[in-house]
Amino acid sequence: MTTSESNNILIAGGTVVDSSGTRQADVHISNGVIVDALDGDPDITIDAAGLTVSPGFVDLHSHLREPGKEEAETIETGSRAAALGGYTAVVAMPNTDPTQDCVSVVDFVRRQGQIAGLCDVHPSASITVGRAGEQLTPFAELADAGVRLFTDDGNGVQDPLLMRRAFEYAKGLDVTMAQHCEVERLTGGAVMHEGDCCSRLGLPGWPSLAEELMVHRDIELVRLTGAPAHFLHLSTQKSVALVRAAKADGLPITAEATPHHISLTDELLASYSALYKVNPPLRTMDDVTSVRDGLRDGTIDAIATDHAPHVSETKEQPLDLAPPGMLGLETALGVAIAHLGDMELADIVACLSWKPAAIAGLGSVHGRDVVPGEPANLTVFDAAEEWEVVPAHLASKSRNTPFVGVPLIGKVKHTVLNGILTVRDGSATR
Amino acid sequence: MKRSLLSISELGSDGVQRILDLADTMAEVSRRPNPKVPALRGKTVCSVFFEDSTRTRLSFETAAKRLSADTMTFAVSQSSLSKGESLRDTIETIAAMGVDAFVIRHSSTGAPWLVDGWTKASVVNAGDGWHAHPTQALLDMYTVRTALNRPEGFDGLRVAIVGDIKHSRVARSTTAAFKAMGAHVTWVAPTTLMPPVVDEAVTDRLDDVIGTDGEGVDILYMLRMQNERMTEALVPNLREYTNRFGLTPARAARLAPHTLVMHPGPVNRGVEIAVDLSELPGAVINQQVTNGISVRMAVLYDLLSANPDPTSDIEITEAVAAARTEQP
Numbered sequence: 001m002t003t004s005e006s007n008n009i010l011i012a013g014g015t016v017v018d019s020s021g022t023r024q025a026d027v028h029i030s031n032g033v034i035v036d037a038l039d040g041d042p043d044i045t046i047d048a049a050g051l052t053v054s055p056g057f058v059d060l061h062s063h064l065r066e067p068g069k070e071e072a073e074t075i076e077t078g079s080r081a082a083a084l085g086g087y088t089a090v091v092a093m094p095n096t097d098p099t100q101d102c103v104s105v106v107d108f109v110r111r112q113g114q115i116a117g118l119c120d121v122h123p124s125a126s127i128t129v130g131r132a133g134e135q136l137t138p139f140a141e142l143a144d145a146g147v148r149l150f151t152d153d154g155n156g157v158q159d160p161l162l163m164r165r166a167f168e169y170a171k172g173l174d175v176t177m178a179q180h181c182e183v184e185r186l187t188g189g190a191v192m193h194e195g196d197c198c199s200r201l202g203l204p205g206w207p208s209l210a211e212e213l214m215v216h217r218d219i220e221l222v223r224l225t226g227a228p229a230h231f232l233h234l235s236t237q238k239s240v241a242l243v244r245a246a247k248a249d250g251l252p253i254t255a256e257a258t259p260h261h262i263s264l265t266d267e268l269l270a271s272y273s274a275l276y277k278v279n280p281p282l283r284t285m286d287d288v289t290s291v292r293d294g295l296r297d298g299t300i301d302a303i304a305t306d307h308a309p310h311v312s313e314t315k316e317q318p319l320d321l322a323p324p325g326m327l328g329l330e331t332a333l334g335v336a337i338a339h340l341g342d343m344e345l346a347d348i349v350a351c352l353s354w355k356p357a358a359i360a361g362l363g364s365v366h367g368r369d370v371v372p373g374e375p376a377n378l379t380v381f382d383a384a385e386e387w388e389v390v391p392a393h394l395a396s397k398s399r400n401t402p403f404v405g406v407p408l409i410g411k412v413k414h415t416v417l418n419g420i421l422t423v424r425d426g427s428a429t430r
Numbered sequence: 431m432k433r434s435l436l437s438i439s440e441l442g443s444d445g446v447q448r449i450l451d452l453a454d455t456m457a458e459v460s461r462r463p464n465p466k467v468p469a470l471r472g473k474t475v476c477s478v479f480f481e482d483s484t485r486t487r488l489s490f491e492t493a494a495k496r497l498s499a500d501t502m503t504f505a506v507s508q509s510s511l512s513k514g515e516s517l518r519d520t521i522e523t524i525a526a527m528g529v530d531a532f533v534i535r536h537s538s539t540g541a542p543w544l545v546d547g548w549t550k551a552s553v554v555n556a557g558d559g560w561h562a563h564p565t566q567a568l569l570d571m572y573t574v575r576t577a578l579n580r581p582e583g584f585d586g587l588r589v590a591i592v593g594d595i596k597h598s599r600v601a602r603s604t605t606a607a608f609k610a611m612g613a614h615v616t617w618v619a620p621t622t623l624m625p626p627v628v629d630e631a632v633t634d635r636l637d638d639v640i641g642t643d644g645e646g647v648d649i650l651y652m653l654r655m656q657n658e659r660m661t662e663a664l665v666p667n668l669r670e671y672t673n674r675f676g677l678t679p680a681r682a683a684r685l686a687p688h689t690l691v692m693h694p695g696p697v698n699r700g701v702e703i704a705v706d707l708s709e710l711p712g713a714v715i716n717q718q719v720t721n722g723i724s725v726r727m728a729v730l731y732d733l734l735s736a737n738p739d740p741t742s743d744i745e746i747t748e749a750v751a752a753a754r755t756e757q758p
Contacts, residue, residue: 191539199625202560202602203539207626272540316518318538320559 007031008038009419011380014048017346018055018369019354027053029376032419036372044421046414048380054349055367056088056377056415058356060149060178060256061232061304062329064090064121066112067105068097073309073397075109078329079118080430081307081396083422085329086379086412089120089357089366094131095154101126101137103145110146117430118422120377122360124149127166127177133158136166143173148361151178153232154279156214158184163218167227176254176359178230181214181239182206182280191320193266193281201270203319206281208236215239219246219253228252230359233306235261235280237290244299254359256304257291259328259335264288264402274315274322275402278308281324295351296343302356303348305332309398327401331389333381334408341409345383353379380414387411395428433733434546434553437562438603443610446571450581452728453572453721455740459496460724469743470499473734476524478504478545479535479556480517485695486556489719490533490565493726499734502529517541518548525549530734534558552733563599566694567607569725573718574611574649577690584613590639592618592675593653593702594664596625600694601653605630616647618675622664636675644686650712651692652677652702668701677703682710690714 011027027048028038064078073081075092082090092109094100100109106123113121125142129135131152139150150170156179157163166177187206192198194205215231219242222229234240234255243255260278265285268276276282294300308325315322336348357367368374387408391399415423422429435441441449459467475494477487487503494501504524521532531552534542539559546553557563575581589608595601595617605615616631617624618639624632633639640646655671665671672678677691682705685691691713697703707713737743 194626196627196629199627200602201539202562202597202599202625205626272543313516313518316516316544318517318536318541318544320538 007419008040008042009044009046009416009421010038010042011046011048011053011378014051014053014380016053016370017349019350020369022346025370027370027378029416029419032376034370034372034374034376046380050382051380051413052345052383053370053378053380055353055370056379056417057086057333057352058360058362058366059087059090059305059307059329059332060302060356060360061093061153061258062090062307063093063095063309063325064109065309066096067108072311075112075121076116076118077395077397078307078309079113079116079121080428081327081329081394082119083415083417083428084395084412085332086352086381086415087119087329088377088379088415088417089122089360089362090329091149091360092121092123093153094124094126094151099126099130100124101129101131103141106142106145106147118428119417120362120366122362123147124151124178126150127152127157128162131155133162136162136169139170139173139175143175147175149176149178149230151180151232153178153180156180156182156184160217164221164225167221167225167229171225171227174361176228176230178232179214179218180232181211181218183210183213186210186213189320190281191277192269193283195266195284197266197269203269208238208283208287211236211280212238212242215242219243219251222246222251222253223249226252228254231255233258233261233280233304234291234294234300235283235287237287240290240294240299244294244297247299254301255294255299256302256356257295257300258304258306259332260326260402262288262292262295263335263339263406268402269319272319274317274319275326275400277319277322277324278306278326279324292340295340296347301351302359303332303336303351304356305329309396310400312399315400325400327394327396327398330394330396331401331403331408333410333412334387335403335406337383337410338408376416376419378416379412381410381412383410385409385411432550432552435564435729435733436542436546436553436555438564438567438606438610441564446568446607446610449568449725449728449732450572450575452732452740453724455744456727456731457721457724459727459744466496466498467744468498469731469740470494470497470734473499473530474502474528475499475531475533475730476502476504476529477533477556478521478524480506480541481535481537481557483535483557486535489722490554490556490726493723494730496723497727497730499730517544521545521548525551531730554729554733557599559599560597561599561602563603565722565726565729566600567603568729569718569722570604570651570692571607571611572721572725573692573714574690576721577714577717584608584611587613587649588647589613589615589649589651590618590647591615591651591653592636593655594623594659595619595653596623597656597659598653604651620665620674623659634674636681640681640684641686642684646684646686646689648688649690649692650677650685654694654696654698655701672701672704676701677705679705685712688712692718695719
């Protein structure tokens with residue numbers, strides 16, 4: 001047994017933050033479970049003085065690229081990046097090759113995650129076969145295989161009839177439709193946010209309207225069908241307002257926002273660097289402020305990374321040719337604390353942990369309060385440490401982080417998955 | 431320290447004036463019986479065109495040859511790009527052969543900036559996407575300067591740029607250059623052919639800018655209207671476009687006598703210009719082409735010559751001295 005797999009761990013002197021509040025407490029872990037006290041001396045003692053101990057983070061939105069694009073990321077390297085970012089569970093997006101649209105691919109992804117052993121990898125599945133927007137995937141079979149979130153992420157489901165059927169058919173299966181909101185007829189060829197920057201650069205724009213129309217459509221489909229919906233990576237002022245109003249109406253709707261949509265704006269594209277190309281695109285400061293407000297008042301439930309690795313060669317291409325997407329797993333906490341400074345730390349952690357855990361259907365295992373009897377899925381971080389990301393030091397197989405030179409606040413020190421240290425002193429243990 | 435010409439805004443108004451002054455010298459060279467000087471002997475200029483443009487490429491290559499530079503051409507159809515070679519690999523491979531300047535045309539906004547970051551050679555942007563075409567803007571400025579004899583600048587000059595501004599790198603660069611020279615620019619187009627956010631003065635009424643009593647604009651700059659815009663629902667059809675935004679015989683008849691008519695070429699005859707050019711005394715479209723060579727000579731000389739003073743590289747004849755004192 002290696003030290004990282006020892007049975008008894010003491011996390012001493014930290015500040016525990018969970019859904020029940022904030023307190024000073026030692027945390028004892030034995031055989032993967034939080035206990036009142038250890039039998040005998042701990043095998044490992046973590047000095048958490050000055051550090052925060054919270055339930056492990058849960059990412060609703062990771063592109064782990066396996067199967068299909070292993071040159072950019074594998075489930076193992078993505079899991080390692082996740083663990084270093086404080087995550088104990090990630091939802092793997094289904095836009096793989098082959099698509100996660102059937103039980104065999106979903107099982108493969110889950111198993112690769114178990115083999116890597118760095119993070120619980122929970123596959124989502126596509127709403128339509130091959131994400132082609134034409135035929136529903138077998139929701140019930142996939143639900144039996146453990147899938148809770150369904151999404152064609154990368155694309156929105158364009159056909160309103162098909163989407164209505166998806167919501168209707170999903171009812172009663174305890175699954176959630178997660179929409180990438182983009183009316184594609186309005187975004188053909190789009191490279192960046194439609195606004196003054198794209199006008200100046202002569203680039204085809206991605207209007208906010210294209211997101212908001214689909215947010216509106218799906219809110220009304222939820223109202224019609226009663227089935228729940230989750231909105232992925234909301235990026236515009238009006239999207240946030242639409243979701244706020246829908247929640248006020250009591251509709252079963254949840255939403256997420258990415259670290260980059262609360263920190264970066266479209267002006268960065270004037271560098272011509274495709275590191276800043278992402279879908280939905282970076283928008284204006286007004287949008288950034290609105291998305292932050294949405295997280296603050298609970299309109300947006302979760303911070304989700306949309307971690308999207310790409311090999312350097314593809315991101316060195318001109319803006320219109322490069323694929324969209326940015327890394328996020330290893331920097332999410334640092335971005336969140338740095339850019340949500342006026343939020344209580346516990347509220348930020350809620351957006352990173354127990355709220356996304358509930359949306360992902362993982363609330364019985366992840367995001368649990370740090371109390372005896374609960375599974376030991378924990379993150380220990382320094383909420384005040386300022387740092388800068390060095391691409392070469394990332395565990396991800398890719399290097400396409402947009403946060404180089406951006407001051408980050410908050411660094412993960414230790415991550416515990418089922419009572420095992422996956423990250424110790426800022427380094428992955430496997 | 432290498433320098434590049436990527437955009438008018440990076441060149442600045444002083445830079446524009448410097449190039450236009452140099453272009454006078456180069457125009458004199460071009461008028462000689464043997465229009466060739468040794469100023470850039472030993473320098474190699476490589477045209478890398480990822481988008482078809484025989485006219486611009488020939489203009490640059492003629493300019494380079496008149497300065498005795500060696501020229502190479504990388505044409506995309508013969509390239510390995512279709513085999514998946516990256517832009518960066520292409521540039522680094524050519525650079526390794528020893529190139530002093532790249533002349534880049536690419537369909538992607540920003541490509542010349544990326545290239546500039548990958549090579550020690552100077553880079554000239556010969557058009558990127560819908561974004562910028564600085565040498566077109568410079569040759570336009572030189573054409574106005576010589577045609578109107580305004581070497582000191584364009585203060586008070588009123589310019590209308592008409593047509594598909596949204597998709598036009600020429601409109602963006604030429605607008606920036608006119609403003610740098612002190613002119614006032616109005617964009618004339620339907621909203622569908624404007625960028626989503628516009629900082630310029632705009633109208634969709636061409637007749638207003640042409641006027642009726644010789645009080646119209648000083649420069650009417652017509653843009654090419656591409657047939658493919660019809661399929662994108664940007665205008666209903668070409669007949670209606672010409673009726674609203676074309677230079678028709680009726681509008682030509684109302685033009686003030688001093689109004690210059692410009693076009694970046696090639697003209698889509700019968701669409702944006704629906705009148706015989708020989709009946710347009712103010713048309714300077716051929717002069718734009720001719721001046722393109724002098725201006726591109728000036729740009730290449732400015733970037734590649736070690737001498738800030740062209741008289742040390744180019745023997746100034748009495749003819750140019752005279753041309754400088756008495757502008758046409």
